[in-house]
Amino acid sequence: MRTALRSERPDSHFEDIRGLHLFSEMSEESFLTLMRGSYVQNFPPQVELVTEGEQSDFLHVLVDGSVEMLSSWNGRETVMATVRPISTFILAATIRDAPYLMSAQTLEKSRIVLIPSEDVRDVFEEDVNFARSIIAELAQCYRSVVKNIKDLKLRTSLERLANYLLREQHRQKAGDSFDLPIDKRRLASRLGMTPENLSRAFKNLQGYGVEVRGGRITITDPAELERFAKPDPLIDDKSA
Amino acid sequence: MRTALRSERPDSHFEDIRGLHLFSEMSEESFLTLMRGSYVQNFPPQVELVTEGEQSDFLHVLVDGSVEMLSSWNGRETVMATVRPISTFILAATIRDAPYLMSAQTLEKSRIVLIPSEDVRDVFEEDVNFARSIIAELAQCYRSVVKNIKDLKLRTSLERLANYLLREQHRQKAGDSFDLPIDKRRLASRLGMTPENLSRAFKNLQGYGVEVRGGRITITDPAELERFAKPDPLIDDKSA
DNA sequence: CGAACGCTTGAACCCTGTCAACTCAAGTGG
DNA sequence: CCACTTGAGTTGACAGGGTTCAAGCGTTCG
Incomplete structure (x- = not known):
């Protein structure tokens, strides 16, 4: 450390x-x-x-x-x-x-x-x-x-989560697998939803190439996830 | 003009x-x-x-x-x-x-x-x-x-509308009656809701001392509205 | 007068929040 | 070493709020 x-x-x-x-x-x-x-x-x-x-x-x-x-x-x-x-x-x-x-x-x-x-x-x-x-x-x-x-205002909670995962993957410079940096309950609040709802959202994202085991995320189909998430530099890029 | x-x-x-x-x-x-x-x-x-x-x-x-x-x-x-x-x-x-x-x-x-x-x-x-x-x-x-x-993130749409009305009343330095400065459809979008939902929200606020006729708002019971809206300087004050 | 538009209303549906129960893992203490 | 506790996460059932779709109302404007 x-x-x-x-x-x-x-x-x-x-x-x-x-x-x-x-x-x-x-x-x-x-x-x-x-x-x-x-x-x-x-x-x-x-x-x-x-x-x-x-x-x-x-x-x-x-x-x-x-x-x-x-x-x-x-x-x-x-x-x-x-x-x-x-x-x-x-x-x-x-x-x-x-x-x-x-x-x-x-x-x-x-x-x-x-x-x-x-x-x-x-x-x-x-x-x-x-x-x-x-x-x-x-x-x-x-x-x-x-x-x-x-x-x-422009995205549903599912879309917010999908884009969050893409941003986080990019931020950590991770491959297709990475760990969530915070508790799920905090993440839920950050994204403007309840823990229960986040849990269901993760399940829904399985249909778009996302695997979740504990705090470990694996993006099995990046293209499919991006197609759903539609990331936009005017929302998702940290700089600029 | x-x-x-x-x-x-x-x-x-x-x-x-x-x-x-x-x-x-x-x-x-x-x-x-x-x-x-x-x-x-x-x-x-x-x-x-x-x-x-x-x-x-x-x-x-x-x-x-x-x-x-x-x-x-x-x-x-x-x-x-x-x-x-x-x-x-x-x-x-x-x-x-x-x-x-x-x-x-x-x-x-x-x-x-x-x-x-x-x-x-x-x-x-x-x-x-x-x-x-x-x-x-x-x-x-x-x-x-x-x-x-x-x-x-912290308020329901009804609470947002209630606080918006109080802010607007204050901004216009109005008495208990004032006109909305924009279309209801734009206001709805501003507050993060649909026009239909805004319409119903206005009806719900009747129960808290708000009268609506067209774009004209009359606050018949300011105390009651404030009790519901719970305005907070850390959210609602323009300056500071 | 008719067309267009904004607003309202009703009904159906869906997403989300709430409440409660259950699982699971980690930590505690006998 | 194991029962007990604790807390996060998940799941299900349910209710409520919000969106959507469709129709109706009321104004304004050509």
């Missing part, structure tokens, strides 16, 4: 962070300013890092582990996204100095760098390159949620 | 644009650079201004009229948002120099200012204040789509 190996060089995650689009273009000075004010923390699984509705004090950078973004209303709860290393979350709330729209909670043991929101706002006033990176990042985030809405 | 009054002073819409958060903080010089390169155009209703999937050439500013943002997939189509004066649209695609994720079409006769995307990108490199405004605007847009997702 990476965390263990890296623990000898306490500053090494700074390099990882520097590698992110968001931080790669800024001046060394600005970057060090941000890092000097930041805290590195290790969290056990199932810890609530930020709470929906509270004020934004830190920009979070997930260096290792995994984090789930959740929202709730009127007693219901839904999974909005899953964050994997290395990436930031709740940038928009940080920028606007506004309350969080989602909660975040660790799924596994996670290492997270906390950068005070105020520092972020101060630094982008000074460093045009950082400002430009923030713009690029926010535009990207925006486009990715718009795609999420299109997925929700 | 404002358009008629203003047509005598052809540059007056520049002042309107200057009043937008996005343009109010930048230097006069930068602003004039943008305006000099821009085109003002009047469009009749039902014109497709931008097409999903095409490359982004202009940042659009709606000065007068109204515009609908649409997305489609696999023969289905959905209303993503309605844009009213004075505001910009497709900022994110402009910034990222990426293909549009939505189409835009005029609902009424509309006056639109087209600012070449390249100019926008050039100017924010130079003008830190403009960059800062873009950041604020994008963060705002991002948060507003996240709210849309929460609305879709």
Whole structure:
């Protein structure tokens, strides 16, 4: 596991962070300013890092582990996204100095760098390159949620699942076989359906060349699945 | 109608644009650079201004009229948002120099200012204040789509309609009576439901103090409607 | 007046959510 | 080592919400 190996060089995650689009273009000075004010923390699984509705004090950078973004209303709860290393979350709330729209909670043991929101706002006033990176990042985030809405409104749950599987296969650079990266119950919520419904959806996809054994997915007939799923770059491509 | 009054002073819409958060903080010089390169155009209703999937050439500013943002997939189509004066649209695609994720079409006769995307990108490199405004605007847009997702995933269609009515009442600063600003069929699509379903939803809301006659809504029992709708600032507030 | 269109209504069907029972695997403790 | 517990996942039965199809109503507009 990476965390263990890296623990000898306490500053090494700074390099990882520097590698992110968001931080790669800024001046060394600005970057060090941000890092000097930041805290590195290790969290056990199932810890609530930020709470929906509270004020934004830190920009979070997930260096290792995994984090789930959740929202709730009127007693219901839904999974909005899953964050994997290395990436930031709740940038928009940080920028606007506004309350969080989602909660975040660790799924596994996670290492997270906390950068005070105020520092972020101060630094982008000074460093045009950082400002430009923030713009690029926010535009990207925006486009990715718009795609999420299109997925929700234009597709049935079965189609969403089919396209999710194709995306996941591609993301993991897997062959025709790969493991689901999260629980099925969380996946169901992410895709806007109930666990029971997801279970049935998986069964239905058997007819389109998908085999499921536990969390292991095997796509036996990729052409058939694609014909059904009709993936679209304007919904399914992470970048662009 | 404002358009008629203003047509005598052809540059007056520049002042309107200057009043937008996005343009109010930048230097006069930068602003004039943008305006000099821009085109003002009047469009009749039902014109497709931008097409999903095409490359982004202009940042659009709606000065007068109204515009609908649409997305489609696999023969289905959905209303993503309605844009009213004075505001910009497709900022994110402009910034990222990426293909549009939505189409835009005029609902009424509309006056639109087209600012070449390249100019926008050039100017924010130079003008830190403009960059800062873009950041604020994008963060705002991002948060507003996240709210849309929460609305879709956490609420039933009846709850979405109820909250829509409360938001619309508030937006129009209306008393207990106001007109729907768009067709019911478009509203249905916006809320992620069919026209038939919307029709029934309106009937169901009669039980919670809502009267409907044509496009005219009267909220006879605001307390009762709120009790049912449970509006939440983290979903329903436009700002913040 | 008739045509066109948006909206509404009814009926049938299907997808989805709910509730409950059951399986299965992993972990716990006697 | 094995019974017991626990939690996720699956399955079935059922109800409800939502879509679809078809027909009817009401306005507007030529």
